[in-house]
Amino acid sequence: MKILVPVKRVVDYAVKIRVANGKVDTASVKHSMNPFDEIAVEQAIRLKEAKKATEILAVSIGSTKAQETLRTALAMGADKALHIDTGDSETLPLQVAKLLKAIVDKEKPDLVILGKQAIDDDANQTGQMLAGLLGWPQATFASKVELAADNKKVNVVREIDGGLETVSCAIPAIITADLRLNEPRYATLPNIMKAKKKPLEKLTPKDLGVDYVGKLTTLLVEEPPKRAGGVKVESVDELISKLKEKGLI
Amino acid sequence: MLSRPSLIRSAFSARALLSPLAVPRRTLLTSVVDAKAGLSEQEVEIFDLAKRFADAELAPNMRRWDETGEFPVATMRKAAELGFGSIYCSEEFGGTGLSRLDASLIFEALSTGCVPTTAFLSIHNMVAWMIDSFGSHELREKWIPQLTHMDKIGSYCLTEPSSGSDAASMETTAKRDGDHLIINGSKAFISGAGTSDLYLVMVRTGGAGAKGVTSVLVEKGTPGLSFGKNEEKIVVTFEDVRVPISNIVGEEGKGFTYAMKGLNGGRVNIASCSLGGAQSALQAAVDYAGTRTQFKTPLSGFQNTQFKLAEMAMKLTASRLMVRNAARAIDAGSPSAAATCAMAKAYATEECFQLCDDAIQIHGGYGYLNDYPVGQYMRDLRVHRILEGTSEVMRMIVAREILKD
Numbered sequence: 001m002k003i004l005v006p007v008k009r010v011v012d013y014a015v016k017i018r019v020a021n022g023k024v025d026t027a028s029v030k031h032s033m034n035p036f037d038e039i040a041v042e043q044a045i046r047l048k049e050a051k052k053a054t055e056i057l058a059v060s061i062g063s064t065k066a067q068e069t070l071r072t073a074l075a076m077g078a079d080k081a082l083h084i085d086t087g088d089s090e091t092l093p094l095q096v097a098k099l100l101k102a103i104v105d106k107e108k109p110d111l112v113i114l115g116k117q118a119i120d121d122d123a124n125q126t127g128q129m130l131a132g133l134l135g136w137p138q139a140t141f142a143s144k145v146e147l148a149a150d151n152k153k154v155n156v157v158r159e160i161d162g163g164l165e166t167v168s169c170a171i172p173a174i175i176t177a178d179l180r181l182n183e184p185r186y187a188t189l190p191n192i193m194k195a196k197k198k199p200l201e202k203l204t205p206k207d208l209g210v211d212y213v214g215k216l217t218t219l220l221v222e223e224p225p226k227r228a229g230g231v232k233v234e235s236v237d238e239l240i241s242k243l244k245e246k247g248l249i
Numbered sequence: 250m251l252s253r254p255s256l257i258r259s260a261f262s263a264r265a266l267l268s269p270l271a272v273p274r275r276t277l278l279t280s281v282v283d284a285k286a287g288l289s290e291q292e293v294e295i296f297d298l299a300k301r302f303a304d305a306e307l308a309p310n311m312r313r314w315d316e317t318g319e320f321p322v323a324t325m326r327k328a329a330e331l332g333f334g335s336i337y338c339s340e341e342f343g344g345t346g347l348s349r350l351d352a353s354l355i356f357e358a359l360s361t362g363c364v365p366t367t368a369f370l371s372i373h374n375m376v377a378w379m380i381d382s383f384g385s386h387e388l389r390e391k392w393i394p395q396l397t398h399m400d401k402i403g404s405y406c407l408t409e410p411s412s413g414s415d416a417a418s419m420e421t422t423a424k425r426d427g428d429h430l431i432i433n434g435s436k437a438f439i440s441g442a443g444t445s446d447l448y449l450v451m452v453r454t455g456g457a458g459a460k461g462v463t464s465v466l467v468e469k470g471t472p473g474l475s476f477g478k479n480e481e482k483i484v485v486t487f488e489d490v491r492v493p494i495s496n497i498v499g500e501e502g503k504g505f506t507y508a509m510k511g512l513n514g515g516r517v518n519i520a521s522c523s524l525g526g527a528q529s530a531l532q533a534a535v536d537y538a539g540t541r542t543q544f545k546t547p548l549s550g551f552q553n554t555q556f557k558l559a560e561m562a563m564k565l566t567a568s569r570l571m572v573r574n575a576a577r578a579i580d581a582g583s584p585s586a587a588a589t590c591a592m593a594k595a596y597a598t599e600e601c602f603q604l605c606d607d608a609i610q611i612h613g614g615y616g617y618l619n620d621y622p623v624g625q626y627m628r629d630l631r632v633h634r635i636l637e638g639t640s641e642v643m644r645m646i647v648a649r650e651i652l653k654d
Binding site (some may be wrong): 032068072075186187188189190192193 | 278288291294297298301302330331332333336345346347448
């Protein structure tokens with residue numbers, strides 16, 4: 001069984017975001033693999049360790065810096081990596097999904113495991129769009145993944161608003177990873193060194209025959225308004241009248 | 250473990266306006282005082298891995314381990330699983346096979362989380378390296394795998410109650426008795442004494458001076474081996490301890506040579522620990538200065554504070570460059586490696602300690618409450634000017650090399 005794991009290089013979760021020149025300032029800022037993608041990679045590796053999967057291919061779409069993230073995936077235990085070079089342009093979910101479809105058609109994985117969303121855009125769209133483009137079943141917000149004994153179906157427990165839902169999908173299928181699916185391992189020093197020898201292929205969207213250009217334009221990026229001080233009130237009556245003033249009661 | 254005297258214990262837990270920040274989050278500081286500047290891709294990955302481990306596994310426990318005096322064996326074993334147990338041992342018997350520069354990066358990153366734990370990890374690494382470099386095939390085969398995984402933990406015994414800087418005057422004796430050595434004497438200031446499983450001990454098998462010293466391995470549990478109380482001088486006592494001749498590491502009479510070779514790396518490692526602690530202290534000072542206000546101004550608005558922070562940044566950057574330069578000198582087999590490492594150790598440990606002291610001053614009264622980490626960083630870094638060769642001995646080494654020409 002072959003597993004495809006798309007990974008995205010994002011601004012590190014601990015970084016304090018600043019807006020400069022109408023965009024999020026990403027120069028000299030620490031970047032890392034999207035945390036949900038790490039969980040996806042970890043899940044793929046666990047399936048391989050359980051001898052259910054035989055090969056893990058990590059793919060990243062973005063500038064050459066995306067290769068850093070691919071190396072992390074290789075150091076965690078992925079077997080091969082693929083970089084789709086889109087230069088410095090912004091990659092939006094539909095474009096990514098179309099590129100991933102082309103890769104799926106080419107590489108023929110049995111499972112695609114993605115993070116549920118990226119922490120920079122919080123889109124939560126790519127996995128779902130990919131399933132739609134491929135016509136494959138999707139199990140999103142996975143908190144538990146179990147392959148059926150015959151390896152033809154996958155049972156996934158999903159975290160939904162009302163609680164937990166268990167779905168069964170025929171393979172091939174799309175799974176998106178939620179926070180509680182697993183706790184990703186650290187890469188080890190020996191694996192970091194071995195990762196250098198693992199294959200890392202580089203392609204462009206043109207090589208895949210995908211020339212889709214996104215139709216979305218970002219109009220405005222701004223920081224949230226600075227927290228203003230609160231107002232002290234002298235009595236309960238004043239509190240009630242102020243709340244009424246603001247239309248809150 | 251290194252004994253840790255505390256400064257003033259707070260009589261009450263201060264519910265300060267500002268929460269103590271053990272995990273730095275700002276980016277501006279790291280782009281100006283960037284620990285990863287000039288590193289290769291693999292070196293950056295290695296640093297990031299160690300930093301991540303430090304943030305998750307060390308920083309949250311740093312204070313508790315200090316207060317209880319706990320020797321965090323379980324956490325060190327977790328570190329060993331990532332390859333941090335035998336960083337620069339050859340891969341032949343399972344070592345990680347990285348360079349001294351890689352080791353420096355790892356110890357610097359780990360010590361941003363907890364300095365004493367990292368310092369001990371570096372000593373364990375030095376023990377493993379000495380066995381790997383000079384030990385017989387049998388010794389390497391037996392011990393390197395165990396030390397790599399930290400199934401067994403190693404300690405290094407050279408200093409004695411009466412011989413520190415004058416290491417060659419050490420008196421612990423080892424007399425031949427058939428196929429065994431019988432060891433008598435005591436060692437002092439031994440990190441890990443009592444907890445470690447394996448002790449690499451410098452003993453006198455021959456005449457006086459450096460040429461009479463041999464290095465030998467002694468396992469915990471060997472009859473006659475005993476340990477002093479943890480809070481006191483961390484003494485290891487040998488009373489008719491019998492070890493097989495096969496436990497000798499390398500050649501008889503060469504122990505001091507091996508020790509001196511090991512110390513170059515040990516000095517870079519300890520200096521690297523100073524760098525990490527100083528980075529965290531500087532980050533804490535920057536954060537505090539931005540938040541604390543007096544006279545209706547944040548401290549960072551006063552020129553005195555600004556100048557102080559700038560000087561701290563200069564101290565840290567210069568120290569870092571010297572330490573990495575020394576690590577590269579060892580990797581390159583430079584003939585002046587000893588002096589280069591001595592300069593780096595003296596400079597970095599002194600400047601980084603000063604930086605921590607300044608960080609406390611910036612924190613004002615809060616700086617010496619245990620809720621805030623800066624006091625602990627200063628205490629942890631103070632001993633680096635002493636162990637693995639005092640700052641004074643470092644100066645002796647450098648002067649000797651200068652005047653040789």
